[in-house]
Amino acid sequence: MSGIVQKQWAIRAQQLELDQLARIQQHAEQWRNGLTALTALFAVVSIAKGRQSFDDLTDTGRFWAVLLLAVAFLLLVTGSLLAMRAAFGVPSTIWLTGENLARWEADEARRAQSALTAAKIVFVVGVACVAIATGITWINNKPSAAASLAVRTAAKDPICGELVDGNGTRLRITVKDAAGKRTEEIQLTDVKQLTIVKSCPSSP
Amino acid sequence: VPHKDNERFRRVDLGDQSGFSTEKLSQREIKVTGICPRCDDTMTISIRRGMVGGGTVKGPADSDPGSTGTAPATIYCECGYYHEGREEGSSENGCGAYWTIAL
Numbered sequence: 001m002s003g004i005v006q007k008q009w010a011i012r013a014q015q016l017e018l019d020q021l022a023r024i025q026q027h028a029e030q031w032r033n034g035l036t037a038l039t040a041l042f043a044v045v046s047i048a049k050g051r052q053s054f055d056d057l058t059d060t061g062r063f064w065a066v067l068l069l070a071v072a073f074l075l076l077v078t079g080s081l082l083a084m085r086a087a088f089g090v091p092s093t094i095w096l097t098g099e100n101l102a103r104w105e106a107d108e109a110r111r112a113q114s115a116l117t118a119a120k121i122v123f124v125v126g127v128a129c130v131a132i133a134t135g136i137t138w139i140n141n142k143p144s145a146a147a148s149l150a151v152r153t154a155a156k157d158p159i160c161g162e163l164v165d166g167n168g169t170r171l172r173i174t175v176k177d178a179a180g181k182r183t184e185e186i187q188l189t190d191v192k193q194l195t196i197v198k199s200c201p202s203s204p
Numbered sequence: 205v206p207h208k209d210n211e212r213f214r215r216v217d218l219g220d221q222s223g224f225s226t227e228k229l230s231q232r233e234i235k236v237t238g239i240c241p242r243c244d245d246t247m248t249i250s251i252r253r254g255m256v257g258g259g260t261v262k263g264p265a266d267s268d269p270g271s272t273g274t275a276p277a278t279i280y281c282e283c284g285y286y287h288e289g290r291e292e293g294s295s296e297n298g299c300g301a302y303w304t305i306a307l
Binding site: 003004006007009010011015016017020023024027089091092093094095096097098099100101104105108 | 215217219234251252253254255256257275276277278279280295296302304307
């Protein structure tokens with residue numbers, strides 16, 4: 001470093017003494033704005049519309065979607081913090097000589113560059129995780145379960161099973177119980193009550 | 205030593221200089237006292253710890269003048285006198301000379 005440049009660094013170092021309070025307040029403001037923007041990341045969770053949209057997924061699909069969203073969330077938060085670190089730095093204290101300041105700025109430039117590179121990588125991976133998780137919520141749905149029908153008749157005990165078909169005179173229902181799987185035919189004239197249920201009570 | 209008012213303002217590199225005394229006033233301030241080798245004014249400056257933009261500073265980037273006794277520091281004349289030729293609005297208030305001392 002030539003002498004005149006060293007002097008310019010020394011002058012800059014001296015001038016830094018004059019605005020210490022303004023500088024720390026400026027840093028605080030920048031970080032506050034950045035951290036406020038970070039809360040927008042919670043929108044990632046709302047992409048999947050919370051727990052409801054996971055209800056239709058298979059167990060495996062739900063596991064991977066939740067895992068990927070959690071990883072994506074962490075990556076995006078980390079990426080944002082790294083980008084903020086590159087942009088704003090973190091306040092620290094040195095002896096304000098020109099030589100110290102020149103070395104510190106060179107080191108800080110390298111640190112900011114590394115943080116920015118890491119932020120880019122982390123961001124891309126995080127977005128990929130969100131995309132994959134969203135894809136899983138689209139394609140990994142459970143087959144919709146057939147509705148079961150609980151029928152009370154005058155002649156028999158209540159019957160519960162999957163509706164196979166029906167016409168104007170009778171219903172055919174597949175019943176699974178301790179005796180095995182069979183199809184029952186019920187005359188509509190015998191029906192006293194029909195109830196659609198999510199699943200049939202298991203037989204004793 | 206009388207101050208040499210007739211030295212024109214000039215940014216002259218005077219290289220390494222000894223003869224400056226340092227006193228650590230606190231953990232955050234060092235007082236440097238000596239005579240400007242060019243205009244002969246007795247000058248006192250303070251070197252302080254202060255905040256810089258960001259990052260954790262480790263190693264040589266934060267040479268502690270008070271503990272090593274060898275950290276170089278460039279200082280410049282701050283005699284406070286007007287020296288002919290100094291630009292109007294200049295942040296300097298000396299004869300323009302600068303040199304390096306070991307803190």
